[in-house]
Amino acid sequence: MRIEIQNSKSINLINDVIHDQWFNIHDIKLDDLNEIITIKFNYEDRINSRIIYKFLILKKVKIPIRKYYLKINNVKLVELDDTEKVELYDFNAINFQEEESRIKITTGIPLRFELVVDKFKISIEDSDDSIKWKEKIVWF
Secondary structure, three states: OEEEEOOHHHHHHHHHHHOOOEEEEEEEEEEOOOOEEEEEEEEEOHHHOEEEEEEOOEEEEEEEEEEEEEEEOOEEEEEEEOOOOOOEEEEEEEEEEHHHOEEEEEEOOOOEEEEEEOOOOEEEEEOOOOOEEEEEEEEO
């Protein structure tokens, strides 16, 4: 899968994928030369989950976990303030303030993560790395 947007009006395409997905703060990489921030995160691919068994209104499912990469291009300034020091954060949303050319990444756990860009371009790419599986009991 690959999603690339160059218009901030399409940002919900990215937010729909990253919302409630988890990343490790140590998996944030800055490529100064190419002006790209890359954040590796695990994506719970619920669409391709497998039912292990059902009982009444409950079911136990196996959910594939895939490695995805969020890439933000044309980064001129990074502001990252990790006050909580918990390492793992869940994405809430990415917002773009056009007048400041500022991208804000919000998380469920307090983290100040802002980027200044000179041109808006964000993408998500999956990796060909092997999948791990997570078992979960859910209502249906």
